[in-house]
Amino acid sequence: MATSISFVGLSCFLLSLCLVCSLKEGYAYEELRESHAESYLTHTFEVSSLFASSICNHSTKANERESTFRVVDKYGPCFRPSLQRSVVSPSLTDIIRSDRARINSIQARLSKNSGRRDLIAEPSSLCIPVIDGSAFDTLSYLVTVGLGTPKKDLSLLLDTGSRLTWTQCESCTLCYTQKERKFDPDDSNSYVSISRTDPVCAYVKRPADPLRPTTLCSYEISYGDDSSSVGFFAKETLTMSAAEKIDSFLFGCGKENRGKFNLEAGILGLNQEDASIVFQTAQKYNKIFSYCLPSSASSTGHLTFGQTPAPANIKYTKLVPQKSPYYGLDLIGIGLGGTKLNILESIFTTPGTIIDSGAVYTYLPPVAYTTFRDAFRVAMSAYPRIPGPTAAIETCYDFSKSTSVTVPEISFFFKDGTVVGMPGKSSLIEYTSTQSCLGFQDGGNKQSIIGNKVQRTMEVVYDVPGQRVGFAPNGCN
Secondary structure, eight states: OEEEEEOOOHHHHHHHHOOOOOGGGTOOOOOOOHHHHHOEEEEEEEGGGGSOOSSOBOOSGGGTOSSEEEEEETTSTTSOOSSSSOOOOOOHHHHHHHHHHHHHHHHHHHHOOSOOGGGSOOOOOOOOOOSSOOGGGOOOEEEEEEETTTTEEEEEEEETTOOOOEEEBTTOSBOOOBSSOOBOGGGOSSOEEOBTTSGGGGGSOOOSSOOSSTTBOEEEEEOTTSOEEEEEEEEEEEEOSSSOEEEEEEEEEEEEEESOOOBOOEEEEOSSSTTSHHHHTHHHHTTEEEEEOOSSTTBEEEEEESOOOOOTTOEEEEEEOOSSSSEEEOEEEEEETTEEOOOOTHHHHTTOEEEOSSOSSEEEOHHHHHHHHHHHHHHTTTSOEEOOSSSSOOOEEOOTTOSEEEEEOEEEEETTSOEEEEOGGGGEEEEETTEEEEOEEEOOSSOEEEOSGGGTTOEEEEETTTTEEEEESSOOO
16 A cells, blocks of 8 residues: 655645534634645555455465464454355445444443343444445454464454353254354363353343253343343363463353354454453463454455564554443544644544444544535545435545545544544445445444444554554555
């Protein structure tokens, strides 16, 4: 990806930055510095790179580190099911519905002040775009982990919003089709059942009607779109790499799995609760992990646990402690081309912000979204804007007559002074060869959510004990 500096007409670009609205709507009347009008950062790339190819392009970093899983998009050539049927991709309607279900669940959970996490439904863990399919199939980032002795490879969806790692098990009474054979506890020498009186059974929500035998610890986890898994909470050996294993890893052995799953074997939970893999492996990896989400469905990324040499040009910002298990950030503004848009900081700070690997879009409060959308449209005025596929997706372009396109860099401004620039390409979500749209939406007067599409190709480092999150460019290679 080439990066260039573009010069834009003052009268055009400043209109987008200084939209004159009433203070009641939340806009600040601040005077722009002359330097803001001189230049702004852009990213130029080939239009063809927006779309997946038929050949898998592997990340190099996944081969360079210990305790690292390769991240693949299940709708691309890097995930090859051994089954006859192919992975069914979700329709645009399903993408939007699933993403909305997820953020509504997250925002409802964030609004709870009781701290009773066991009474709150888990957010939908499945939300990412491709074309034509089921509502629960939209999260597509998979890692392959080894479970049991001898190890059984299983493809799990990574999710920073989920607390529990679970997989389908043999003898399930409600099952769905997955890529690999289902995990069979009887085939493992290291599987250990957990009694319902064991203290770790408190890590999970018990179903209203416990599974039999009732002497064992059974769990129930539900998601924002009403999908769910019910099974036994157990211990197993988790293989991280050829040289590293985690003994007595707590996971869910799913027996009743409801929802429109799509060949994945289950979920890898990465949030800040006791049952998550992050907290279970704290003694070994010190609650530090990082990932790079691939640039397209035909590329790969990585998920790494533990401290690694700091990536070049990494920028850290504060991880905001909160009652919820999500990863909170102190966002105070957003910009284009390195220039901060004129939006009151309280628009962001009052509801707060989280970063999420499962939400597809990035959601902003109404005033912030409208300002950002309008500025983006002005900056992209050289390209034909076309009607959006839905009312929610309203800023779209047809790049089919261009060989390359130039998009302004997206900047996130944080309270501690950190400014993180995301590649302009990552602000776009491609739907068809003639329709690419802005990957931001109006999230209502609630928490901002930085979704997965805008994070693509960045290495995102979660340092829980250091209470910080880092961002580094070119993270996959």
